[in-house]
Amino acid sequence: MHFAFTEEQAMIAETARAFFAENATSERTRKAMAGQGIDRALWQAFCQELGLSGIAIPEELGGAGLGMVEFAIVAEAAGAQVAAIPLLGHAMAARAIAAGGTAAQQAEWLPAMLGGEVIAACSGSNSVAATGDTLTGSFQFVPHGALAQVFVLRAGAGLWIVRADAPGVSITGHTTMDQTRPLATVTLDAAQGEALADSAAALQAAHEAGWICAAAEALGGAQACLDRTVDYAKERVQFGRPIGSFQAYKHRLADMMIEIEQARSAVYWAACAVDEQSDEAGIALHAAKSFAADTMFMCAGNMIQLHGGIGFTWEHDAHLYFKRARALQTMLGSGNAHREQVATMILGEAA
Numbered sequence: 001m002h003f004a005f006t007e008e009q010a011m012i013a014e015t016a017r018a019f020f021a022e023n024a025t026s027e028r029t030r031k032a033m034a035g036q037g038i039d040r041a042l043w044q045a046f047c048q049e050l051g052l053s054g055i056a057i058p059e060e061l062g063g064a065g066l067g068m069v070e071f072a073i074v075a076e077a078a079g080a081q082v083a084a085i086p087l088l089g090h091a092m093a094a095r096a097i098a099a100g101g102t103a104a105q106q107a108e109w110l111p112a113m114l115g116g117e118v119i120a121a122c123s124g125s126n127s128v129a130a131t132g133d134t135l136t137g138s139f140q141f142v143p144h145g146a147l148a149q150v151f152v153l154r155a156g157a158g159l160w161i162v163r164a165d166a167p168g169v170s171i172t173g174h175t176t177m178d179q180t181r182p183l184a185t186v187t188l189d190a191a192q193g194e195a196l197a198d199s200a201a202a203l204q205a206a207h208e209a210g211w212i213c214a215a216a217e218a219l220g221g222a223q224a225c226l227d228r229t230v231d232y233a234k235e236r237v238q239f240g241r242p243i244g245s246f247q248a249y250k251h252r253l254a255d256m257m258i259e260i261e262q263a264r265s266a267v268y269w270a271a272c273a274v275d276e277q278s279d280e281a282g283i284a285l286h287a288a289k290s291f292a293a294d295t296m297f298m299c300a301g302n303m304i305q306l307h308g309g310i311g312f313t314w315e316h317d318a319h320l321y322f323k324r325a326r327a328l329q330t331m332l333g334s335g336n337a338h339r340e341q342v343a344t345m346i347l348g349e350a351a
Contacts, residue, residue: 100202
């Protein structure tokens with residue numbers, strides 16, 4: 001099968017790359033890291049000026065009505081700059097409400113979320129007790145949880161909307177490795193929640209959005225690691241010649257490129273499979289998340305080493321990519337967990 005972007009998709013990619021390259025600078029990212037871990041001005045511009053916050057949300061709900069391929073394109077561009085924005089939780093929550101919320105829930109939350117007025121966070125991996133419409137339990141490692149005004153959380157067999165300021169909700173922010181995506185523990189003590197009408201559809205949509213977002217961000221980050229290292233290899237001179245001319249150095253760059261191209265195929269296979277509602281979507285999603293995250297981690301490690309002494313200093317941007325890569329490896333399921341799912345889907349009981 002031959003895959004290529006349509007003209008519209010190529011335009012979206014060019015627009016997104018230009019936007020993040022111009023606005024998600026290292027200086028702004030580090031400023032956000034020193035604060036709350038979010039570049040609010042960047043997020044507002046992304047939602048309101050660029051208008052891509054609802055790219056994979058149906059038009060009738062205020063979105064652009066496009067698919068997960070287009071969303072992956074945007075997430076890849078954000079990942080290439082390690083943008084300090086709450087894209088992951090936003091995508092999961094918005095897709096969940098769009099897929100499984102009632103008309104009233106969609107009307108109440110989606111316009112504010114897509115406009116950047118409300119920050120949403122989501123956790124679909126923890127299951128806590130639900131008694132009637134009250135929830136009790138804790139959710140750990142919620143991305144941007146300390147900044148969110150609303151949560152979409154899994155409790156029992158369903159997904160629930162919980163306001164951050166509701167009685168019984170307490171939030172503890174944490175200092176984590178990736179300071180561009182701070183995590184928090186959300187604890188509910190008989191807190192009031194509002195169940196989504198179709199929890200199965202909402203949970204599936206949240207997982208799809210989360211895994212594709214993480215995988216596409218990792219792909220963008222891996223490509224940026226390679227691009228920046230190639231640029232450095234052309235400029236740095238040792239023994240009277242650019243270091244990129246040495247065979248051992250070139251082999252490392254070639255290894256990075258091969259892994260990135262495989263990751264690119266995995267990410268867009270997953271996005272296409274979801275858009276086409278293919279039977280392969282489940283396998284593709286697990287494969288994309290595990291492979292892309294591992295690829296970025298490998299590329300970020302090589303980026304540090306191939307930059308030599310300067311690459312090992314905390315002030316170099318290589319460490320922003322390394323920290324994001326390490327966080328992505330464990331977020332929304334480890335690589336081993338996803339590979340186990342792939343094995344189970346293919347081999348069944350033999351796995």
